[in-house]
Amino acid sequence: MPVDRYPLALGLEIAAVATAIGAVLGVGFAWLLENRQFPGKRTLGTLATASIALPAPLLCYYLLAVLGRFWPLTRIGLAAAGVISTLPLLLRAARTSFASLNPAYAKAARSLGASEWRIFACIELPLAFRPILNGALLAFLRVLAELAAALWILEAHV
Amino acid sequence: MTSVRATIGPPRLPLEVDFPLLPGLTAVYGLAGAGKSLLLETIAGFVRPDSGRILLDDAILFDAAARVHVPPRLRRCALVPQSDSLFPHMTPRQNLAFAAKRWPRLERHRRVSETIERLQLTDSSPRHRWSVARALIAERKLLLLDDCGLDAGFLRQVRENTSALILLASTNLDLCCGADRLLVLDAGRLLQSGATRQVIDQPQSLEVARLLAIPNLFQATVGALDPGRNRSLLEFDHFTLGGPYFPGHFRGDRVWVAAAAEDLRVHSGDLAPQPNCVALDLVRVVPRARSVSLEFSFGVSVTLGHVDFARQKDNKGWLVEFPPAALRIL
Numbered sequence: 001m002p003v004d005r006y007p008l009a010l011g012l013e014i015a016a017v018a019t020a021i022g023a024v025l026g027v028g029f030a031w032l033l034e035n036r037q038f039p040g041k042r043t044l045g046t047l048a049t050a051s052i053a054l055p056a057p058l059l060c061y062y063l064l065a066v067l068g069r070f071w072p073l074t075r076i077g078l079a080a081a082g083v084i085s086t087l088p089l090l091l092r093a094a095r096t097s098f099a100s101l102n103p104a105y106a107k108a109a110r111s112l113g114a115s116e117w118r119i120f121a122c123i124e125l126p127l128a129f130r131p132i133l134n135g136a137l138l139a140f141l142r143v144l145a146e147l148a149a150a151l152w153i154l155e156a157h158v
Numbered sequence: 159m160t161s162v163r164a165t166i167g168p169p170r171l172p173l174e175v176d177f178p179l180l181p182g183l184t185a186v187y188g189l190a191g192a193g194k195s196l197l198l199e200t201i202a203g204f205v206r207p208d209s210g211r212i213l214l215d216d217a218i219l220f221d222a223a224a225r226v227h228v229p230p231r232l233r234r235c236a237l238v239p240q241s242d243s244l245f246p247h248m249t250p251r252q253n254l255a256f257a258a259k260r261w262p263r264l265e266r267h268r269r270v271s272e273t274i275e276r277l278q279l280t281d282s283s284p285r286h287r288w289s290v291a292r293a294l295i296a297e298r299k300l301l302l303l304d305d306c307g308l309d310a311g312f313l314r315q316v317r318e319n320t321s322a323l324i325l326l327a328s329t330n331l332d333l334c335c336g337a338d339r340l341l342v343l344d345a346g347r348l349l350q351s352g353a354t355r356q357v358i359d360q361p362q363s364l365e366v367a368r369l370l371a372i373p374n375l376f377q378a379t380v381g382a383l384d385p386g387r388n389r390s391l392l393e394f395d396h397f398t399l400g401g402p403y404f405p406g407h408f409r410g411d412r413v414w415v416a417a418a419a420e421d422l423r424v425h426s427g428d429l430a431p432q433p434n435c436v437a438l439d440l441v442r443v444v445p446r447a448r449s450v451s452l453e454f455s456f457g458v459s460v461t462l463g464h465v466d467f468a469r470q471k472d473n474k475g476w477l478v479e480f481p482p483a484a485l486r487i488l
Contacts, residue, residue, distance in 0.1 A: 108243035108289070110230040111202050112257045112296045122256065126247050 007148070014075065015143040018082025019090075023136050025083070026090030031120060033091075034098040045095075051088040078147065085146055086139035093135020097128035160300070160323060164200050164210035164220070171196055172346040173207070179300070179323055183313070185337035185354070186327040189369070193346035194327035195240060198302045201325070202237040203230035214299055235300040236293035236322075242285050250279070250288040257296040269295055276319050277312075287312055294320055305329060310336050331371060342366050364414045364488045373459035374417040375488075380407050392485065396456050397436045401485040414488045419461040421484035424452065427475020435477040443467075454478060 032038075033045050101124060109119045160179040166172060173193050186194050199205045201212060203219065206227055212220040214235065219228045230237075244253050251270060258266045273279075273295045279287060286306040293301055294316065301316075303326045308316075310333055317324065328334050340354040350357055350366045361367040367375050381391035383403060390401045392415060407413065427437060438454035445451075450467040452460045458478055462470075 102241060102243070104239040104241045104243040105245055107199075107202070107204055107230075107237060107239055108292075109245075109256070110204075111233070111235060111237040111298075111302075112293070113231050113234075113260070113298075114256070115231065118259075123245055123247075127245075 010075075010078075011144050011147050014078045014082050014147055015140050017075075017079045018086050018143050019136050019140040021079070021083045022086030022090045022139055023132065026087055026135075027094045027125070027132060029087075030091050030094035030098055031124070033095055035116075048088055048091050052092060082143040082147065086143055089139040089142060090132070090135050093138075094128065094132050097131035098124060101127055159213055159216055161213050162197075162201055162210075164197075164207035164212065166196070166200070166205070166207050166346070170205075173197060173200065174346060175341075175343070175348045176210075177341060177348060177351045179325065180339060181323060182338035183317055183324045183326060183336075184339040184341065185334035186325065186341045186343055187331060187334040187369070188327075188329070188343035190329060191345075192343045194329075194343055195304050196346070197343065198237060198304050198325065198327055201233075201300070202235045202302055203228060203233045204237075234298045235302055236296050236298040237302045238286070238289050238293050238304060238306050240304045240306055242289070244285050244289050244292070250281070250283075250285070253288060253292050254295050257292045273319075277315055290316055294322075298322060300325065303327065308333065342369055344369060359418055360486065361416065361488060367414070367416050367488055372416055373419050374422070374457075376415050376417075376457075378413055378415050380404070380409055380411045380413060383407065383409055389482075399434050399436075399480050399482075399485065401482045404487050407487065416486050416488055417480055417484045419451065419459045421481060422458070422460045423479040423481065424460055424462065424470060424473075425477040425479060426470065426473040427477055428473075429477060432477070432479065434482065435479045438476055438478050440476050452476075 029048070033041060105123055105127070106119055109123055114122075161177065162179060163176040165174050171193060173196050175197060186197060188194050196205060200207055201219075207220065207222065209222040210220065211218070211222070214233070218224070218226050219233050219235075220226060244250060245256065248256065251274070254270045254273060255266055258269050261269060273291050277287065277291050277294075279291060284307070286308065289306060290301075290303065290308065290312070293303075299322055301320065301322050301324045303324065305328050308326070308328075313326070313333065313336065326334070326337065334340055335354055335358065337354050339352065340357045341351040342349045342357065344365060349369070350362045357366070358370055358372075361370060361372060364375075376394050378392040378394045381393040381398065383390045385403045385405075388403045390403055392399050392401050392413075394415075401415075404413075425432075425435065429435075431437075436458075438456065438458055440452060440454055442453040443450060444453065449461045449463055452462060452467075454460065454476065460478060
């Protein structure tokens with residue numbers, strides 16, 4: 001029996017794209033939550049963390065069902081659902097690793113005249129990189145697993 | 159002109175300081191929790207005071223009334239925090255290059271090598287030395303060194319290699335005594351500031367004298383006061399001494415009297431009793447690098463030069479002389 005490689009290729013592709021986009025958004029959002037003060041910061045942080053607890057296949061299914069009304073089940077729609085599913089994991093991983101950094105590093109760098117971007121790119125990101133990478137790996141596997149489940153549920157419905 | 163006037167009130171840790179920063183090395187001395195780090199972080203811009211004004215070379219860094227708060231990176235104050243702040247994912251040399259980023263590549267390399275050479279840094283040098291070197295290479299106008307475990311020798315090297323003002327916070331009194339000026343901080347309050355020698359020789363209050371571990375600190379009762387002859391009589395628990403007239407005090411006042419250990423003199427016990435001399439038992443002799451500290455009964459301490467001590471070390475008994483000018487009421 002010939003093996004259909006399409007689902008695997010599609011899953012890997014969507015998971016990779018969703019993890020990459022989720023990582024950029026998650027790291028950026030985590031940095032904002034850890035370094036900046038703005039109204040509603042605490043609520044936003046709590047919501048983002050709590051969303052990890054949502055049943056992932058169901059979340060994906062409903063996301064695809066809602067997105068499907070506007071976008072037919074294209075790769076973009078699937079990737080968007082994947083991003084929303086990876087974001088809490090990546091956000092949490094990045095936030096924890098940024099929070100665990102010794103604040104003396106950023107203080108010393110700021111007093112040496114370094115810009116916020118340089119501190120982020122040259123100090124905070126390299127130091128927090130490993131835990132973020134672990135989070136990204138978990139997120140990648142999560143999307144891969146959930147996508148298949150969500151697609152099955154959708155197919156069953158249709 | 160460089161000056162710091164800042165007040166921080168509850169619910170944060172309190173701080174109330176007002177002092178000018180003069181060229182050279184100024185030390186902030188205080189016990190742990192006195193507010194030294196808070197003061198340095200306030201100057202560096204990481205803590206915003208409730209009120210006050212901070213000037214660095216006439217540039218306003220903070221002014222509560224005008225709502226000016228220059229961000230830390232634009233303040234030209236390099237802070238070396240108390241904990242290890244050397245970026246762990248970079249080599250010490252790369253750390254120095256990070257601080258020298260504003261120069262072109264070749265110039266940057268030259269400056270890094272030059273700083274390493276001037277401060278005699280090696281791979282085995284303690285990390286805090288590299289942190290200070292990194293702050294030095296950034297060529298800021300003010301170096302804020304927070305109790306980072308420096309020793310007097312390295313501090314001297316740092317001073318020789320920079321024209322920046324240096325504010326050092328430390329719990330090490332010996333290190334602070336090497337500074338040009340001394341600030342004594344306790345529970346967020348600036349107790350005394352001035353030239354180091356002056357603060358040590360003339361503490362303004364009992365709190366300062368105790369913090370500076372001034373050895374001869376005794377409680378006495380003012381027995382007599384004679385403004386006409388500029389005389390007074392101080393009755394201590396175990397002996398009585400004549401002092402100068404102390405304005406603002408009355409007969410019967412209980413006061414704390416300080417006498418610098420360097421200002422007291424010792425004589426052989428064979429001499430006939432002399433005014434302001436007290437016969438005391440020698441308890442301990444502590445040799446130091448440049449002097450010898452003699453500790454007598456009743457907690458009296460006298461510092462002598464090595465030559466003077468060699469001349470008197472065979473004394474059978476000891477008379478300690480308290481010159482009236484050496485006695486100060488706190």
